[in-house]
Amino acid sequence: MAPKLEATRRRIDALESDPSRKNSFVPYGIDRHSAQVELEGRKYLMMSGYSYCGLGGDERVVAAAKAAVEQYGTGAHGVRALAGSTPLHEELEAExxxxxxxxxxxxxxxxxxxxxxxIGALCGPGDxxxxxxxxxxxxxxxxxxSGATVTRFRHNDPNHLDQRLRAASPDGVRxxxxxxxxxxxxxxxPLPELREVxxxxxxxxxxxxxxxxxxIGRTGRGIEEHFDDTVHVDVKLGTLSKGIPSMGGWVVGSPDLIRHLRYHARPFLFSAALAPAQVGAALEALRILDREPWRVAHIQDQSAKLRAVLTEAGMRTLASETAVVPVVAGTDEQAYDYATACRRAGIIGLPVVSPAVPNTLARLRIAVTARHSEADIEFAGQALLEAARECRLIPATAAV
Ligand SMILES: Cc1ncc(COP(=O)(O)O)c(C=O)c1O
Incomplete structure (x- = not known):
């Protein structure tokens, strides 16, 4: 075990050589009424959060979480199949x-x-x-x-998927x-092409x-809506911890599929149900999102603006077309330097380094949310460019 622990220590010590370069596990003070966080007495604009719809601190969501606790208490008292199901869980699933x-x-x-x-409930050995x-x-x-055979295809490459499917066993679930x-x-x-294959x-x-x-999608309903509801997905799944500011995961599909998962999905069968506060918050947030599609439009507009500012100045944002805007720095060390410079410029942009991404494409993972005002996004764009100039990622003369 010792060599493993030592290797981790050396890698993290090298990346976080002084406290200003520490980016992981930083306990940011959160102001739930704004997009700002506090660190060591200074306020920063958080540009790497996942609360896309900006509902994390929303009074209505907080009130719903409190009401759920008032009614059901703090815990779920077990797995859903035994004592853990409440009417609130069923209401959330219906919503x-x-x-x-x-x-x-x-x-x-x-x-x-x-x-x-x-995946484990749908596939096993032979699939x-x-x-x-x-x-x-x-x-x-x-x-x-799952124990199934696993085959990887090149990123967003339906032709390669086609080749992989041709070469694979025709037996079992695919x-x-x-x-x-x-x-x-x-x-x-590329959903339409993937569906065809x-x-x-x-x-x-x-x-x-x-x-x-x-x-994505006009009202935030995801990839099918993004492609104008012309393409159907067999199994759709997601989280309640990002756009929906709670905890939990969801799967939607036919009643038969859902019944099968209820009885065969092991993390569902053998792990406690969501706590009532999480269920209440998720339910309310979904209802708000339904009534307030402006949040989705705002995210889409502002992320397009931010990308334009960055790319016009020479920064790389890869193939981003959503709220997630990667800003490439280069090596892992360059990404850490860039994050530190961004912090000096007033924003938190967290680095993503290898092995999560190739070590020539280490980056800041910037995310635009409905909590960011237009002024916030302008400020973030300026800060990202100022820091990029300081780190020599773009020439000092690049336009802002
Ligand atoms: C694409 C994707 N799927 C699933 C998950 C897991 O979601 P959760 O945090 O609710 O476990 C994440 C979380 O980062 C994710 O990015």
Whole structure:
């Protein structure tokens, strides 16, 4: 064990050589009424949060969480199959299904659990899962635990998926799993082309909408709406911890699918139900999102503006077209330097380094939320460019 612990210590010590370079596990003081956080007495604009719809501190959501605690107490008292189901859990599942236009839904303890549980319940030895190279770790872990054969295809490359499906065994379940929006790149899966390939090879298509709910589609309903509801997904799943500011994961589909998951998804069967406060908050946030689609439009407008400012000045934002705006710095060390310079300029932009991303494409993962005002986004753009000039990522003369 010792060599492993020592290797971790050396790597983290090198990246965080002084306190101003420490970016992970920093206990930011959160002001739930703004997009600002506090650190050591100074306020910063948080530009790396995941609360896309800006509802984390919303009075209505907070009140709903409190009301749920008042009525049901703090814990769920067990797994859903035994003592853990309350009317509130069922209300949330009905709301998730309604919001996403499906007949049924199931809510898990987290998005991670939803992926692991769903893949494991649908596939096992003798089946094949085809995953995009950039799929989230919970999809990868779900595949490993399922015991199915796992095949990776190149990122957002339906032709490569086609080749992989041709080469694979025709027997058993063939499940293709992609993220709707990729969490580190902010690009969107090419759903129509993927659907075509799946249909040609008798494969099921599952999407993880973790970064899509509340973010893409005209009203934030995710990837099907983004493609004008012309393409159907077989299994849709996501989290209640990003656009919806709570905890939990969800799956929507046919009543048969949901019944199967209830009885076979192990993280659902063997892990406690969501606590009432989380359920109450998620339910209220979904209802607000339904009534306030301006949040989605705001995220889309402001992230497009931010991308334009950055790319015009010569920064790379890769193929981002969503609220997730990666700003490439280069090596892991450059990303840490850039994050530190951004902090000096007044914003928190957290670095994403290898092995999460290739070590030539280490970046700040910037995210635009409905909590950011237009002035916040302008400020963030200026700060990102000022820091980029300081780190020599762009010439000192680059336009702001
Ligand atoms: C694409 C994707 N799927 C699933 C998850 C897991 O969601 P949760 O945090 O609810 O476990 C995440 C979280 O980062 C994610 O980015």
């Amino acid at each position: 998730v299904a309604r919001f996403l236009g499906r007949e049924s839904a199931l809510v898990f303890g987290s998005g991670y659990a939803a992926n692991v549980g769903t 094949t899962v085809f995953i995009d190279k950039y799929d989230h770790a919970s999809i990868v872990d779900g595949c490993k635990l 499940l293709v799993v992609v993220d709707s929006v990729y969490s580190m790149d902010g690009d969107i899966a 799946c249909d040609a090879h008798n494969a099921l298509l599952m999407v993880d909408e973790a970064h899509a709910l509340g973010v």
